[in-house]
Amino acid sequence: MIGPSTILALRDIGVRYSPAFALAIPALDVYPGEVIAIIGPNGGGKSTLLRILGLLQAPDRGEVRFRDEAVTVAAGLAARRRMAMVFQQPLLADATVADNVALGLAFRGVPAAERAGRGARWLARLGVGALAHRQARTLSGGEAQRVALARALVLEPDLLLLDEPFAGLDQPSRAALIPELGGIVRAEGVTTILVTHDRAEAQALADRVAVLIDGRLHQVDETARLFRAPASEEVARFVGVETIVTGEVIAADGGVSLVDVAGRKLEIGAAARPGERVRLAIRPEDVTLAQRSESAALSSARNHLTGVVVRVTPGSPARVLVDVGFPLVAAVTPRSVEELGLAEGVPITAVFKASAPHLIRGGSS
Amino acid sequence: MSPILDGLRQAAALLLSRDPEVWAILWLSLQVSGTATLVALLIGVPLGATLALARFAGRGLAVSLVNTGMGVPPVVVGLFVSILLWRSGPLGELELLYTPAAIVVAQAMIAAPIVTGITLAAVQNVPEMFRLQLLALGASRTQMVWVVLREARLPMLAAVMAGFGGVISEIGASLMVGGNIKGQTRTLTTAMVLETNKGNFDVAIALSILLLVLVFLVNWALTWVQQRRAS
Structure with missing residues (x-):
């Protein structure tokens, strides 16, 4: 039964591209006012799913329901006019910025004076009010994408669909635009579906996240929970877990289990049965590194694993691969890399709390 | 003096004398070819847009026919x-x-395939994602096609130029269906053939200069519009 409060719902959607790849979505509900991100690797069907949601592409089978009514691409103009979509490329018409922002309003028969007023307000809101009389083709990428967002938001849509809208922007433009857009959709209460392959964008904007891999939704969950507790190994890897190991539960007491991983004993804050084989996912940012002599004094964490640095990948944070009997990745600041003298072959202790490992029971092993 | 220079001198005199017959021929050519181009636009633009945007059985054959039509003598x-x-x-x-x-x-039958073919190419050149974006902004199919045509207006001006240029300068069809009747169906090109056959090279050269100036002026105006938009 489809809940009456959904603004958009998919049921039993299927699209077949080839014998090898098909999009299959048994169910997806989008609720009014929420921001939901659809994340997943490239080629996983995200954009196709968004086009189906936006009534731009008909699925081979299944049903799209908008405000609890079944809608189709062929007869979906009225529903489509309650939506607006922004793509990765701004796709502006060869006209002035003001004319571009007024385009969707013109399609809806809004009078010219009202179009101009609303367009000017939204251009100003997106910080590009001064560009109204410029030709769209003279804009920078960041300016053009702001205009594209204004062109969508001026429609005051019930549903805003965003297809990787920040992917074509340089880092400073993205860093500025993401929180701005987040503030606007929150303030306006615009239900938003964001498609992205960038998990940081999803974390910054979304209330819920749906992970789409190889045409299938692997997990739909609240953002924090999904990143903290991925349901499968595939999801874990996509949301940034770099250490996934197999172990055997050797003891369990209440909510704490002792797991043997490659001969090392790990305490994890999860219930399990002794003798059970489990997969553990450990996020790199949950692992800290310390000199062997200092680790016990520096941290009250339950897991202290001595090992040797195998590789340091520079960055901010840097990725440090440590052999502790199994490969364990830690994310550390460049300053820590320098202070700890991290380099290949350096002995080190990896420290993490019992709550850091997440026990995966679903997905591949 | 060579016949060409002699002809040029006499042509200048003829043009300056404002011979009413010459100007009537000029005016008729402009009217006929202008109207034919307009009719070709009315047929060719919707047809070209449809062939560019629609997917149907036999579309490939239809496109091939249009392309063949562009080269029909x-x-x-x-x-x-x-x-x-x-x-x-x-x-x-x-x-x-x-x-x-x-x-x-x-x-019009000569110009229509030219206009259709160039329109087809111009509309196909507008990215498919742009068409999708228009639909995603709430455009009906008709509104989408209209904006796409507007987006393709610069290359479509080339369709107007090619269509008009193709018919103002053709001779075979005008001669066969018009008959080159003095004061009624005599156009610049048919008159040039007649005067050349009669050995009146000065009149033929005068008419050819008029034809060139006419084609130049029309194309100059359209190019000016096109390039002003492009810049």
């Missing part, structure tokens, strides 16, 4: 229009043969 078009409009032909009752209207029909 005017004399072949003239032959078939003559047969159609011949007194005993399917459209003989209209009594259009040897009238300016017959030239318009023939020239």
Whole structure:
């Protein structure tokens, strides 16, 4: 039964591209006012799913329901006019910025004076009010994408669909635009579906996240929970877990289990049965590194694993691969890399709390 | 003095004398070819847009026919229009043969594939994602096509130029369906053929200069519009 409060719902959607790849979505509900991100690797069907949601592409089978009514691409103009979509490329018409922002309003028969007023307000809101009389083709990428967002938001849509809208922007433009857009959709209460392959964008904007891999939704969950507790190994890897190991539960007491991983004993804050084989996912940012002599004094964490640095990948944070009997990745600041003298072959202790490992029971092993 | 220089000098005198017959020929050519181009636009733009945007069985064949039509010799078009409009032909009752209207029909048939083909290419050149974006902004299919045509307006001006250029300068069809009747269906090109056959090179050269100036002025105006938009 489809809940009456959904603004958009998919049921039993299927699209077949080839014998090898098909999009299959048994169910997806989008609720009014929420921001939901659809994340997943490239080629996983995200954009196709968004086009189906936006009534731009008909699925081979299944049903799209908008405000609890079944809608189709062929007869979906009225529903489509309650939506607006922004793509990765701004796709502006060869006209002035003001004319571009007024385009969707013109399609809806809004009078010219009202179009101009609303367009000017939204251009100003997106910080590009001064560009109204410029030709769209003279804009920078960041300016053009702001205009594209204004062109969508001026429609005051019930549903805003965003297809990787920040992917074509340089880092400073993205860093500025993401929180701005987040503030606007929150303030306006615009239900938003964001498609992205960038998990940081999803974390910054979304209330819920749906992970789409190889045409299938692997997990739909609240953002924090999904990143903290991925349901499968595939999801874990996509949301940034770099250490996934197999172990055997050797003891369990209440909510704490002792797991043997490659001969090392790990305490994890999860219930399990002794003798059970489990997969553990450990996020790199949950692992800290310390000199062997200092680790016990520096941290009250339950897991202290001595090992040797195998590789340091520079960055901010840097990725440090440590052999502790199994490969364990830690994310550390460049300053820590320098202070700890991290380099290949350096002995080190990896420290993490019992709550850091997440026990995966679903997905591949 | 060479016949060409002599002809040029006499042509200048003829033009400056404002001979009413010459100016009538010029005016008729402009009217006929302008009308034919307009008719070709009315046929070719929707047809080109449809072929560019729609997907249907036989579309590939239709596109091939349009491309073939762009290269059909005017004399072949003239032959078939003559047969159609011949007194005993399917459209003989209209009594259009040897009238300016017959030239318009023939020239429109010459220009329509040119306009269709260039429109098709221009519309196809507008990215598919842009069309999708318009639909995603709430455009109906008609509104989407209209904006896409507006987006393709610069290359489509080339369609106007090519269409007009193709018919103002053709001779075969105009001669066959118009008959080159003095004061009625005599156009710049048919008059040039006649005057050349009579050995009146000065008049033929004068008419050729007029034709060149006319084509230049029309194309200059369209190019000015096109390049102003492009810059």
